Amino acid sequence: MAQAQSFETDFWKDANLRKSWDEIVPGEPRKTLPYLLTQEAIALYCKAVGETNPLYLDEKAAKAGPHGGLVAPPSIHILLMFSCTPADDWMRSPGTINAGQSWSYNIHARPGDTIRLEARALDKFIKRQRLFVVHDNVFFNQHGQVICSGRGQTIRPL
Amino acid sequence: MTKTTTTDFDTLRDGDTIDGPTFAVSRESIRLFCDASLDYNPLHLDDDYMKGDFGRTNFGGIIMHGMNNFGLISRMITDWLPPEGVHRRLETRWVKPVRPGDVIQPTASIKARQTTHKSRWVLLDVQVRNQKGEQVAVGEAMVEFPSPTGAAA
Numbered sequence: 413m414a415q416a417q418s419f420e421t422d423f424w425k426d427a428n429l430r431k432s433w434d435e436i437v438p439g440e441p442r443k444t445l446p447y448l449l450t451q452e453a454i455a456l457y458c459k460a461v462g463e464t465n466p467l468y469l470d471e472k473a474a475k476a477g478p479h480g481g482l483v484a485p486p487s488i489h490i491l492l493m494f495s496c497t498p499a500d501d502w503m504r505s506p507g508t509i510n511a512g513q514s515w516s517y518n519i520h521a522r523p524g525d526t527i528r529l530e531a532r533a534l535d536k537f538i539k540r541q542r543l544f545v546v547h548d549n550v551f552f553n554q555h556g557q558v559i560c561s562g563r564g565q566t567i568r569p570l
Numbered sequence: 571m572t573k574t575t576t577t578d579f580d581t582l583r584d585g586d587t588i589d590g591p592t593f594a595v596s597r598e599s600i601r602l603f604c605d606a607s608l609d610y611n612p613l614h615l616d617d618d619y620m621k622g623d624f625g626r627t628n629f630g631g632i633i634m635h636g637m638n639n640f641g642l643i644s645r646m647i648t649d650w651l652p653p654e655g656v657h658r659r660l661e662t663r664w665v666k667p668v669r670p671g672d673v674i675q676p677t678a679s680i681k682a683r684q685t686t687h688k689s690r691w692v693l694l695d696v697q698v699r700n701q702k703g704e705q706v707a708v709g710e711a712m713v714e715f716p717s718p719t720g721a722a723a
Binding site: 419421422423424453456457459460461462463465477478485486487490491493494495504506507508509510511512513514515516517541542567569570 | 591593599602603604605606607608609610611612613619624625626635636637638640641642644645648649653654656657658659660661662663664709
């Protein structure tokens with residue numbers, strides 16, 4: 413798993429560089445990184461959720477399918493969220509609890525795509541003594557086409 | 571309620587249900603999801619860390635990624651759709667943590683069907699339950715059945 417090896421898996425490292433709930437400014441763009449989506453990363457994601465659809469995994473079958481080639485499953489944004497953000501992004505703060513998300517899908521990501529993310533905190537609030545941040549995100553391919561857009565709520569560590 | 575195996579828009583009915591795949595959650599499946607998603611939050615890896623309190627909540631041990639539910643629901647939808655169908659939206663919230671040893675399964679039921687001037691849409695109530703029948707995730711999905719003529723019939 414070369415991808416995982418090149419990625420900092422210790423989320424405690426650089427934890428002090430990440431913004432706390434108090435420091436997050438709704439509306440302020442998050443720093444993001446372009447990410448080359450590989451077939452290996454798609455296959456690993458498929459394995460983790462039990463996807464066996466040949467449109468994601470079998471080049472020959474995918475070529476004859478509706479997309480004319482391999483594509484990633486719609487929910488690949490789960491991987492893209494961490495791939496397209498740097499180590500000091502507050503989404504990686506240990507103890508961040510995902511409270512729910514909504515995503516809209518436009519076109520499939522494909523292996524070989526260079527993915528770009530535009531993201532920001534949209535809102536923050538306190539509810540039942542918990543610190544919430546709303547984040548919104550749009551992933552684009554190298555042609556500037558929207559792949560998907562989504563919004564989520566996280567409960568921030570105290 | 572009818573368990574739907576057909577995905578012809580014209581034969582779908584409100585209340586039709588869809589069963590998704592069962593998924594056995596283990597420490598290994600959670601670790602694999604860490605590698606696949608690059609989400610290495612200690613919530614999913616570190617039992618000692620999870621002995622602590624999170625505000626008024628104590629999980630007592632590592633928990634599965636909420637987005638693993640999301641991926642399973644999405645898989646159920648795309649497996650059910652015909653080749654021309656398009657998974658357009660999924661909204662979920664987590665209502666109960668999922669732990670190693672749990673077996674979870676997403677299901678869906680058709681809530682509404684709508685025709686617009688260019689296409690045809692189905693709204694689905696979705697949920698994930700554990701082996702005790704408890705809801706662990708709930709939400710709503712929207713799928714598109716493009717009109718064969720590109721316009722509403």
